[in-house]
Amino acid sequence: MKTHVKALVVGGGAVGTSIAYHLAKAGWQDVMLLERDELTSGSTWHAAGLLPYFNMSYATTHIHDYSIKYYKTLEEETGLNPGFYVVGNLRMAQTDARMDEYMLYASTAETVGVPYEWMTPDQIKERWPLVRTDDLKGAIYHPTDGYINPADVTQAMAKGARQRGVVIERKWQVDGYEWKGDHWDVTVTKMVEKGGNLIPSDEQVVIHAEHVVTATGNHSQRTAKLLGIKIPAIPVEHQYIVTEPDPALVEYRKTMPEHPVLRDADAKWYVREERGGWILGPYEEGAPARFSYSVPDSFRADLFPLDLERIEEEYMSMIHRIPSSETVGLKDDFNGPICYTPDGNPLLGPAPGLRNMWLAEGFSFGITAAGGTGHYLAQLMVEGEAEIDMASLDPKRYGSWMTTEYGERKNEEAYSHVYILHHPDEERPAARPLRTAPAYDRQKAEGAQFGQVNGWERPNYYGPKDAPETFDHDARSFRRGGWWQYAVDEAKAIREGVGLIDATAFTKHLVRGPGATAFLDWFTTNKLPKVGRINLTYALTGHGTTRTEYTIVRLAEDAYYLVSAGAWTAYDADYLLKAAEDKREEFGWIDIHDVTTQWGVFAIAGPKSRDVLNELVRDAEPDTVLSNKRFPWLSYRDIELGMCPVRAVRVAYTGELGWELxxxxEMQRYLWDKLMEAGAKHGLKLVGARAQNWLRQEKSYRAFGTELGRDATPLEAGLDRFVDLDKDFHGKAKMVETGIRAMCVTLLIDGPDDTDPWGREALYHGDERVGRLTSGGYSVAFGKSIGMGYVKPELAKPGTKLKVLIQRRLWDAEVTEDSPYDPGNETIRKDG
Incomplete structure (x- = not known):
């Protein structure tokens, strides 16, 4: 066995073999893959092998698209047939809401170039007469995908990897990882057969690996313990059944081609042909999490007992949809572990807190994702960044607050939600509320309908106070849901009066010490603010794209308070801490603390916001403390509001006069009560995140995770004013070298009367697809839909006429000037 390698891949399923193959293809020598048992002996062996394109995530759609195209090339390269049956994929809809979901998905698919077709019930019946269609609204059909043999495609990738120099070793288990400063020492143990079990022998080897990738599937909890980190990937039971041959199907196939993979999302199942019969795969309620701590040594390529009662409803609905299956007996059944994560997306990227350790865990659709995972992770490892923004899949999207029970409950929920209606305003209820700010109960009493951000409960909007607990769920829609008017009223309140927003979930870091100033000057793109001032700035990747957005508050000469997006606390902390560690010798001592949970944040904004604060401020000259002279725009002051000390920052994400408080x-409830009391005479309205999102688009304020990410530079995002090209900063040369590939624009849209864009839609110029939206919503200032997105540079000029794909139609849109509302920032600078 080799003991010195460039990269060690741990796990020999479809995902692991693809990663090994693509690392070698990308040019890395000395790649080795270890499997504790046999290749495909994990979840790969009992997977149904489906290749569904359908996904609302831009990054994941790219991954699936690559896989489907890549698998079609394997036989020519390796001589092994991966068992790819390109039969297509028919996703049926029983309701208008389901068709709305497909229309939103289709617009996302167009941004990636995924082919699809629309079908009516009559067209379905004409092509596939065994399918009952009288209660369907229609379907979306993908002609280029289908299903594949999981074992065959894995073996084909393994052969391709070997042909490129990868060494694959079986029956070796990893028992320890130790970081040595520039490589990992990985202790591995030879596994031997004994009584049908696989047990460790006395033979151990230490492998020196510059990089390690874990693709351990169901064993991810063991991996987490060995690494000393948390990995919220826990398997859930998934069962499917195989029927005896269906005489009607056998007769049909004498003259007709194979059925596509059939999906009745409203019935929560997929069905495909199998040797004259059918495979039914349900995603039922009540499937339990398994192996929450470890996989028993006795569990190898094993299964759980079938629970037919749990899938009875789905089985009967298959008979309803395919009546000929009613008299067909069951031939085989499978009930095995499939790994899930709390949001159903894999954990793909650098491990939190560790160097050169990469995770590829939690793949609930591992066969579909394996090819693309290998391709894009190899780009990330070899080149430093992938061509698509992988942040939505990054393992650090979950913080250390995540526990085993949380993982169990959320993963069970993710499984049962595979086929629910995936509203863009979807909020899943399991394991909530969990992280709550002190004012949570007061907000709930005021009718707050909460969203969840990094575990925090945050008001999305304020509905009726007497609304039942189900109001928010009932209000959801792919169009303007029941919450829409509430958000409109909240947005108008900020534009015309005053509103209060809870922004406690913001990520907050304190950076200080002798090296803090030099480090932050190198780490970020903008000039550092003077003491008492703030600025907006960006930390870049090594490729010059946007890694993090910060508001920097300078507290003292060598003390800074950094505020960034609430959804990305661990993600931002990991990058900041590692960068500071790398530069400590050059710049000096730097002390960094995550103080997110120590500080609450209320944002008060609107023309009357100063009036409300003047009711509470304690100062020798209270009438002037909030004036432009004493408290100018883009500055901070330590003030007192009643008995509460407040670090007030004069900035407003809504583009109105306002402050972040x-x-x-521990004083949040007191401050909330005082603000509510003082605001009553000024018509203070409580405002949620949805109205705030609309308002920031009227100001063309880019948001991290939508307009800002690792696939665009700040210059492409149109943020030149926050980039100081006269200084040297991390990523500067690559940013300049990249140039302008696309430009971020704001568009006003003449869309449907009942629908606004969600930020996933394709943009057209004539018949040519020229870009995509990254954000969308409604503008109260202009009385129409609004959106932000990226287009070809030559189309970014204000006044350019484009089209947006919404509900299968192209709607007129026009590129506006940046900050179409109050472009001169007169309201935000208003004096008092």
Whole structure:
């Protein structure tokens, strides 16, 4: 066995073999893959092998698209047939809401170039007469995908990897990882057969690996313990059944081609042909999590007992949809573990807190994702970045607050939600509320309908106070849901009066010490603010794209308070801490603390916001403390509101006169009550995140995770004013070298009367697809839909006429000037 390698891949399923193959293809020598048992002996062996394109994520759609195209090339390269049956994929809809979901998905698919067709019930019946269609609304059909043999495609990728120099070793288990400063020492143990079990022998080897990738599937909890980190990937039971041959199907196939993979999403199952019969795969309620701590040594390529009662409803609905299956007996059944994560997306990227350790865990659709995972992870490892933004899949999207029970409950929920209606305003209820700010109960009493951000409960909008708990769920829609008017009223309140927003979930870091100033000057793109001032700035990747957005508050000469997006606390902390560690010798001592949970944040904004604060401010000259002279725009002051000390920052994400009120978290209820009391005479309205999202688009304020990410530079995002090209900063040369591939624009849209864009839609110029939206919503200032997105540079000029694909139609859109609402920032600078 080799003991010195460039990269060690741990796990010999479809995902692991693809990663090994693509690392070698990308040019890395000395790649080795270890499997504790046999290749495909994990979830790969009992997977049904489906290749569904359908996904609402831009990054994941790219991954699936690559896989489907790549698998079609394997036989020519390796001589092994991967068992790819390109029969197509028919996703049926029983309701208008389901068709709305497919229309939104289709617009996302167009941004990636995924082919699809629309079908009516009559067209379905004409092509596939065994399918009952009288209660269907229609379907979306993907002609280029189908299903594949999981074992065959894995073996084909393994052969391709070997042909490229990868060494594959079986029956070796990893028992320890130790970081040595520039490589990992990985202790591995030879596994031997004994009584049908696989047990460790006395033979051990230490492998020196510059990089390690874990693709351990069901064993991810063991991997987490060995690494000393948390990995919220826990398997859930998935069962499917295989029927005896269906005489009607056998007769049909004498003259007709194979059925596509059939999906009745409203019935929560997929069905495909199998040797004259049918495979039914349900995603039922009540499937339990398994192996929450480890996989028993006795569990190898094993299965759980079938629970037919649990899938009875789905089985009967298959008979309803394919009546000929009613008299067909069952031939085989499978009930095995499939790994899930709390949001159903894999954990793909650098491990939190570790160097040169890469995770590829939690693949609930591992066969579909394996090819693309290998391709894009290899780009990330070899080149430093992938061509698509992988942040939505990054393992650090979950923080250390995540526990085993949380993982169990959320993963069970993710499984049962595979075929629910995936509204863009979807909020899943399991394991909630969990992280709550002190004012949570007061907000709930005021009718707050909460969203979840990094575990925090955050008001999305305020509905009726007497609404039942189900109001928010009932209000959801792919169009303007029941919450829409509430958000409109909240947005108008900020534009015309005053509103209060809870922004406690913001990520907050304190950076200080002798090296803090030099480090942050190198780490970020903008000039550092003077003491008492703030600025907006960006940390870049090594490729010059946007890694993090910060508001920097300078507290003292060598003390800074950094505020960034609430959804990305662990993601931002990991990058900041590693960068500071790398530069400590050059710049000096730097002390960094995550103080997110120590500070609450209320944002008060609107023309009357100063009036409300003047009711509470304690100062020798209270009438002037909030004036432009004493408290100018883009500055901060330590003030007192009643008995609460507040770090007030004069900035407003809504584009109106306003302040962020950062306060000790333990005083939040007191401050809330005082603000509500003082605001009553000024018509203060409580405002949620949805209205705020609309308002920031009227100001063309880019948001991290939508307009800002690792696939665009700040210059492409149109943020030149926050980039100081006269100084040297991390990623500068690559940013300049990249140039302008696309430009971020704001568009006003003449869309449907009942629908606004969600930020996933394709943009057209004539018949040519020229870009995509990254954000969308409604503008109260202009009385029409609004969106932000990226287009070809030559189309970014204000006044350019484009089209947006919404509900299968192209709607007129026009590129506006940046900040179409109050472009001169007169309201935000208003004096008092």
């Amino acid at each position: 950062h306060h000790p978290i």
